[in-house]
Amino acid sequence: DVPLIIGGIEASLRRFGHYDYWSDTVRRSILVDSKADVLIYGMGELQIIELADALDAGRFESALPDIRGICYMSKDLPDAPHVVCPSYEKIKVDKIAFADAFRIQYDEQDPHYGKIVVQQHGDRYMVQNTPALPLTQEEMDGVYNLPYTRTWHPKYDVKGGVPALSEVQFSLVSQRGCFGSCSFCAITNHQGRIIQNRSHESLLKEAEVMIQMDNFKGYIHDVGGPTANFRHLACDKQAKYGACKGKTCAAPVPCENLNTDHSDYVSLLRKLRKLKGVKKVFVRSGLRYDYVLADNNKAFVKELCEHHVSGQLKIAPEHISNRVTTMMGKAGKEAFLTFKKWFEDANHQLGKKQYLVPYFMSSHPGCTLDDAIELAEFLRDQHMYPEQVQDFIPTPGSLSTCMYYTGINPLDGTSVYVAKKGRDKAKQRALMQYKNIENYDLVKEALIEGNRRDLIGFGPKCLIPPRPIGRSKVGRRAVSSPKRRYR
Numbered sequence: 365d366v367p368l369i370i371g372g373i374e375a376s377l378r379r380f381g382h383y384d385y386w387s388d389t390v391r392r393s394i395l396v397d398s399k400a401d402v403l404i405y406g407m408g409e410l411q412i413i414e415l416a417d418a419l420d421a422g423r424f425e426s427a428l429p430d431i432r433g434i435c436y437m438s439k440d441l442p443d444a445p446h447v448v449c450p451s452y453e454k455i456k457v458d459k460i461a462f463a464d465a466f467r468i469q470y471d472e473q474d475p476h477y478g479k480i481v482v483q484q485h486g487d488r489y490m491v492q493n494t495p496a497l498p499l500t501q502e503e504m505d506g507v508y509n510l511p512y513t514r515t516w517h518p519k520y521d522v523k524g525g526v527p528a529l530s531e532v533q534f535s536l537v538s539q540r541g542c543f544g545s546c547s548f549c550a551i552t553n554h555q556g557r558i559i560q561n562r563s564h565e566s567l568l569k570e571a572e573v574m575i576q577m578d579n580f581k582g583y584i585h586d587v588g589g590p591t592a593n594f595r596h597l598a599c600d601k602q603a604k605y606g607a608c609k610g611k612t613c614a615a616p617v618p619c620e621n622l623n624t625d626h627s628d629y630v631s632l633l634r635k636l637r638k639l640k641g642v643k644k645v646f647v648r649s650g651l652r653y654d655y656v657l658a659d660n661n662k663a664f665v666k667e668l669c670e671h672h673v674s675g676q677l678k679i680a681p682e683h684i685s686n687r688v689t690t691m692m693g694k695a696g697k698e699a700f701l702t703f704k705k706w707f708e709d710a711n712h713q714l715g716k717k718q719y720l721v722p723y724f725m726s727s728h729p730g731c732t733l734d735d736a737i738e739l740a741e742f743l744r745d746q747h748m749y750p751e752q753v754q755d756f757i758p759t760p761g762s763l764s765t766c767m768y769y770t771g772i773n774p775l776d777g778t779s780v781y782v783a784k785k786g787r788d789k790a791k792q793r794a795l796m797q798y799k800n801i802e803n804y805d806l807v808k809e810a811l812i813e814g815n816r817r818d819l820i821g822f823g824p825k826c827l828i829p830p831r832p833i834g835r836s837k838v839g840r841r842a843v844s845s846p847k848r849r850y851r
């Protein structure tokens with residue numbers, strides 16, 4: 365008889381019937397499978413308080429329809445206005461219905477205008493109440509000013525602690541939410557598009573606590589959130605009316621109403637680096653460089669390079685084929701090249717040797733073999749060799765996952781090519797590291813299949829030689845170690 369309440373990002377993303385990549389099946393809402401009474405979606409602080417109050421008052425069940433940001437099962441449809449999306453039983457067997465359900469859910473995730481969404485599972489209804497309201501700055505400060513221990517539970521002492529903590533122990537969360545709307549990202553579906561930030565005072569106070577810690581060496585590892593430089597609402601209108609339905613704020617081109625001002629973030633970083641006991645303040649959260657470009661802010665890039673980059677700045681263009689980046693909700697090739705130039709110029713002026721580390725992704729829905737070859741040629745021309753590449757993995761509840769599973773873009777109903785077979789995915793991935801000798805056979809197969817034999821040979825534009833030098837006993841200079849690459 366104890367009410368069971370689940371939450372966190374995993375529960376959040378699996379709140380409706382969803383595609384599960386690991387089992388390659390469409391699964392029920394995790395609320396059904398877990399047999400929990402309530403699922404909290406989003407960050408959850410307000411919901412926890414309201415649920416605790418309801419339990420305290422002995423009116424747990426009757427309070428559920430009135431608590432924002434939760435899901436619950438019901439035998440009846442809600443009395444309040446709501447939209448019904450196709451049932452679990454329907455989306456399980458019908459991909460068009462799956463895409464329809466996704467679009468309905470996607471359109472109602474704004475706290476200002478989102479409606480209650482209902483999805484039938486068997487003879488019951490899974491009811492998603494409207495999203496929780498964004499926290500005010502005062503509430504955000506309240507959450508982050510709680511007396512956290514900033515360390516692991518003592519029970520891990522005997523095991524030497526929790527190594528992963530070192531990544532975050534001296535990092536500051538300055539905001540939550542993201543208006544970037546990358547199609548593959550889980551954050552939008554969890555934290556929403558509306559930025560909620562902390563005050564400078566709250567962040568400085570937390571930094572002072574860090575400074576007093578025995579193992580603090582003077583380095584603040586990060587000041588950011590889902591996107592480091594999204595410190596405030598995308599535009600004034602969002603505060604009252606929410607984020608536009610059917611329109612994205614930042615990409616593929618920035619909205620004309622987008623507030624691109626970086627001054628608050630810059631001012632915060634300056635205050636932090638002036639604190640006594642702080643040697644360096646780094647920015648390691650992802651930076652939306654198209655947002656920097658939209659602000660036409662070379663001074664920000666210079667200040668970033670001068671004070672906040674530790675030799676390498678990680679950015680995520682993800683692809684360079686404009687068709688693919690549009691599907692991804694990312695800026696295109698030109699934005700990447702412009703930012704790269706700004707970054708190089710800034711470091712040149714500062715006399716620093718620092719490098720951009722771009723992340724690229726293969727086999728995102730919409731990415732064909734031709735697109736993958738285009739990316740490989742781009743890397744060749746830019747003299748780039750990405751050490752880390754990733755293959756698209758569909759997380760539950762994202763727009764890209766819907767495209768992956770259904771082959772449909774749910775926002776406009778168009779068909780989307782998806783590389784799903786293991787060999788097709790492997791070829792796309794191998795092309796990003798075409799110099800790696802282990803990838804030779806896959807790259808050659810891809811180039812032949814893509815009618816690009818012109819890229820096989822010894823010419824300056826060729827990606828691979830006609831034979832795998834280094835694997836054969838015959839040939840020119842073999843390969844470099846330790847990655848065994850072609851030169």
Ligand code: SF4
Pocket residue numbers: 598599601602606607608611612613619620621622623
């Ligand atoms: S007006 Fe533009 S910036 Fe504002 S919410 Fe709409 S799309 Fe985003």
